[in-house]
Amino acid sequence: MRLIPYRFRRSAKLGRRSQVTSMLLAFAVVVTLVTIFILTALDRIADYANRLDDGRSRETTLGAIQTFEEQLHATLNDYAAWDDAAQFVYADDHEWIASNYGEMTVNSDLFDVALIMDAHQNVLMAYQDGHPVSWPPERYFDTSLPTLFDKASTTGGQTAPEATGFAQTETGVAAVGVALIRQKSGELDQPPQGRRYLVFARHLDREKIEKLAQTYVIGGLRFVQDGENSGHTVEIRNVHGKVLTRLSWLSRLPGDLGYAEVRPLVYCALAMVGLFFLLLFVSGSNTLDRLKADEAAARHLAMTDRLSGLLNRTGFFAALDALVVESSHRNEHVALLYLDLDGFKEVNDAYGHGTGDKLIRGVAAGLKALVGDRAVLARVGGDEFAIALSTTDLARVVDALSDHILGFFDEPFVIGERVATIGTSIGVAISPRGRIAGEELVRRADMAMYHAKETGRGRAEYYRPEMDAQREERNMLEIDLRIAIERRELTVVYQPVVEASTWRLVGVEALARWNRNGYGPVSPDIFIPIAESTGLIDQLGLFVLHKACETIAMWPELKVSVNISPGQFRDPAFALHVGSVFRKTGTDTSRVTLEMTEGYFIQSPERARAALAKLKQLGVKIALDDFGSGFSSVGYLRQFGFDRMKIDKSLLDALSEGTRAIDMLNATVALARSLDIPVTAEGVETEAQAMQLRLTGCDELQGYLFGKPMSVEEIDEIYRGGRRPRAVGAA
Ligand code: C2E
Numbered sequence: 166m167r168l169i170p171y172r173f174r175r176s177a178k179l180g181r182r183s184q185v186t187s188m189l190l191a192f193a194v195v196v197t198l199v200t201i202f203i204l205t206a207l208d209r210i211a212d213y214a215n216r217l218d219d220g221r222s223r224e225t226t227l228g229a230i231q232t233f234e235e236q237l238h239a240t241l242n243d244y245a246a247w248d249d250a251a252q253f254v255y256a257d258d259h260e261w262i263a264s265n266y267g268e269m270t271v272n273s274d275l276f277d278v279a280l281i282m283d284a285h286q287n288v289l290m291a292y293q294d295g296h297p298v299s300w301p302p303e304r305y306f307d308t309s310l311p312t313l314f315d316k317a318s319t320t321g322g323q324t325a326p327e328a329t330g331f332a333q334t335e336t337g338v339a340a341v342g343v344a345l346i347r348q349k350s351g352e353l354d355q356p357p358q359g360r361r362y363l364v365f366a367r368h369l370d371r372e373k374i375e376k377l378a379q380t381y382v383i384g385g386l387r388f389v390q391d392g393e394n395s396g397h398t399v400e401i402r403n404v405h406g407k408v409l410t411r412l413s414w415l416s417r418l419p420g421d422l423g424y425a426e427v428r429p430l431v432y433c434a435l436a437m438v439g440l441f442f443l444l445l446f447v448s449g450s451n452t453l454d455r456l457k458a459d460e461a462a463a464r465h466l467a468m469t470d471r472l473s474g475l476l477n478r479t480g481f482f483a484a485l486d487a488l489v490v491e492s493s494h495r496n497e498h499v500a501l502l503y504l505d506l507d508g509f510k511e512v513n514d515a516y517g518h519g520t521g522d523k524l525i526r527g528v529a530a531g532l533k534a535l536v537g538d539r540a541v542l543a544r545v546g547g548d549e550f551a552i553a554l555s556t557t558d559l560a561r562v563v564d565a566l567s568d569h570i571l572g573f574f575d576e577p578f579v580i581g582e583r584v585a586t587i588g589t590s591i592g593v594a595i596s597p598r599g600r601i602a603g604e605e606l607v608r609r610a611d612m613a614m615y616h617a618k619e620t621g622r623g624r625a626e627y628y629r630p631e632m633d634a635q636r637e638e639r640n641m642l643e644i645d646l647r648i649a650i651e652r653r654e655l656t657v658v659y660q661p662v663v664e665a666s667t668w669r670l671v672g673v674e675a676l677a678r679w680n681r682n683g684y685g686p687v688s689p690d691i692f693i694p695i696a697e698s699t700g701l702i703d704q705l706g707l708f709v710l711h712k713a714c715e716t717i718a719m720w721p722e723l724k725v726s727v728n729i730s731p732g733q734f735r736d737p738a739f740a741l742h743v744g745s746v747f748r749k750t751g752t753d754t755s756r757v758t759l760e761m762t763e764g765y766f767i768q769s770p771e772r773a774r775a776a777l778a779k780l781k782q783l784g785v786k787i788a789l790d791d792f793g794s795g796f797s798s799v800g801y802l803r804q805f806g807f808d809r810m811k812i813d814k815s816l817l818d819a820l821s822e823g824t825r826a827i828d829m830l831n832a833t834v835a836l837a838r839s840l841d842i843p844v845t846a847e848g849v850e851t852e853a854q855a856m857q858l859r860l861t862g863c864d865e866l867q868g869y870l871f872g873k874p875m876s877v878e879e880i881d882e883i884y885r886g887g888r889r890p891r892a893v894g895a896a
Pocket residue numbers: 660675676677678688689690693705706709727728729730760790791814847848849850867868869870874
């Protein structure tokens with residue numbers, strides 16, 4: 166046997182954990198993605214700002230270099246298109262030339278090399294940094310100079326005879342310009358051969374670069390060393406397009422700077438967003454947890470029986486299904502024991518619901534102790550319990566358990582000051598290797614339980630397939646009986662009751678008959694229990710009473726007995742119904758006897774007493790029926806004030822068995838008579854019995870000897886024919 170593990174709960178927990186993990190994971194992914202997006206965007210903005218700034222720096226640098234060249238050009242123009250120069254240079258005034266050109270090269274920001282050349286590019290004067298120099302210009306300058314010279318000397322018309330560009334010199338890189346020396350107006354009265362040209366060079370040295378950097382606000386402007394790989398540079402080319410040098414500057418990286426500035430803020434914001442979401446998640450998952458817990462509690466509540474604390478029907482079905490599935494995996498059998506308490510309703514009716522509830526709790530606790538943790542135990546109905554267990558050793562375990570349970574009910578329950586004796590009927594159904602599903606298993610166990618009840622209560626019964634057919638047959642019977650009662654198709658027959666001393670007809674017992682449509686007569690021993698268990702007995706009983714009352718109106722000298730089932734008697738309004746029948750039929754109630762068996766009086770003495778008192782107020786007599794068939798006690802006769810006792814046929818059957826039975830019969834009848842309670846003997850079939858019973862003290866006799874239950878007409882015949890049933894030969 167094995168306890169059902171709480172797999173639901175565990176798997177729910179596992180599911181919960183993986184759910185949390187996946188949510189956390191998703192959350193982390195989202196936060197990471199958002200972070201990446203934002204940082205990438207910022208990076209792009211920074212990069213863009215950097216590139217924008219670098220572009221601007223490049224423009225500025227280019228502009229600075231161009232301005233550097235243009236400044237030289239402007240200076241050159243000033244010095245070459247000059248009326249004084251046109252006069253003194255062509256006059257070969259060396260002094261003037263030296264002081265106005267050559268010596269101007271010293272410490273000059275405008276030009277540091279000055280040459281005067283003739284039309285054939287012969288040097289007439291050469292000065293550098295304030296001193297005359299003697300280097301040949303083709304060596305000192307790269308090939309840019311002759312090109313510039315050609316340009317300046319061949320232009321004419323609108324264009325000024327000037328040309329500038331960058332060139333490599335032995336000193337470094339310089340802006341170089343060549344211009345025809347002429348009058349300010351541009352006029353010159355010299356033949357081309359006699360023309361003179363002014364050459365200026367302005368070196369772009371470190372100092373000048375710095376100055377440019379300052380003027381144009383280009384941070385870190387500098388020459389790029391050969392082979393150096395600087396990201397952003399501006400090239401300076403000579404007139405032939407050859408790269409002379411490159412300038413680079415310090416990228417200000419405003420984007421990076423801005424980025425650096427905002428980065429902590431961004432991180433902060435991201436952290437805050439992350440924190441916010443984390444808090445949201447945590448609080449959300451807490452809420453979720455709480456909801457889950459609430460749901461679990463509600464589930465638990467929905468599966469639990471409040472009164473007993475056991476599983477209820479819903480809980481049981483869930484647990485049983487799980488057990489069946491599990492057992493099929495483990496190759497074990499599932500046994501289901503279905504218990505229905507015997508006599509619980511009577512205790513409940515007699516002592517009230519408080520006591521009934523205590524009894525249920527007591528039973529639940531007892532069963533729990535019996536089955537322990539090894540099985541599923543549930544209260545599946547008012548007084549129904551179910552036990553499910555899985556085992557490989559089926560017969561031994563189930564038989565032992567049902568024996569223990571039946572043994573447990575042998576002892577009476579003590580509830581406060583009360584003692585209640587109840588029993589239980591057990592139905593057992595088996596699901597071999599879990600092959601039969603829970604629902605069917607319950608149906609089968611219920612069926613077997615029903616059988617156990619039918620066949621004597623207080624026992625265990627295994628399900629057998631033929632029970633289905635029986636149940637089916639019974640269901641059909643029930644349906645047909647209901648219809649028959651509704652259509653008033655039942656009939657009533659009457660069995661003669663005679664005076665023991667004279668055999669004179671003194672009364673009749675009304676007995677119900679049912680001729681089932683399409684089947685024929687059904688014995689009352691079959692349909693009365695069905696009517697009792699389905700509640701149809703209320704209608705049926707009143708119908709018989711009504712019929713009997715109507716009938717005896719025609720036999721003023723006869724008494725009538727009508728059978729009353731415990732089920733009818735239990736109805737608090739029963740006496741009212743009976744009274745109303747008497748009123749409607751105008752019956753003299755003193756002629757009516759209601760026959761009841763002792764069962765209800767044993768189980769609910771107080772209620773029975775109260776119900777009896779109400780009936781007696783109507784004026785009817787009450788007979789204790791079937792005395793001697795159960796555990797009859799003469800004590801009841803006195804206790805409840807019965808008006809008559811009817812000895813059961815089974816007691817008569819014992820007569821033939823010997824003296825002990827006769828002694829008992831004698832004693833019983835004697836006791837009843839001593840209490841002034843008259844006795845009727847039933848089931849009298851022989852004259853010998855009739856003699857014996859008369860001697861014993863029975864004052865009335867009933868049995869086939871005097872007549873079987875018969876129709877109104879037949880009784881009427883006897884009644885009119887001198888009231889000696891035997892005279893008409895009714896046997
Ligand atoms: P009961 O009240 O003990 O009725 C007497 C039963 O014994 C009747 O069976 C009757 O036919 C039978 N009987 C009478 N004399 C003899 C005899 O000499 N020999 C034998 N072998 N049997 C004899 P019946 O009519 O089949 O009724 C069976 C039971 O059904 C009744 O037992 C009674 O408990 C119940 N019953 C019948 N009609 C009604 C009814 O209207 N209401 C209620 N509540 N129960 C009824």
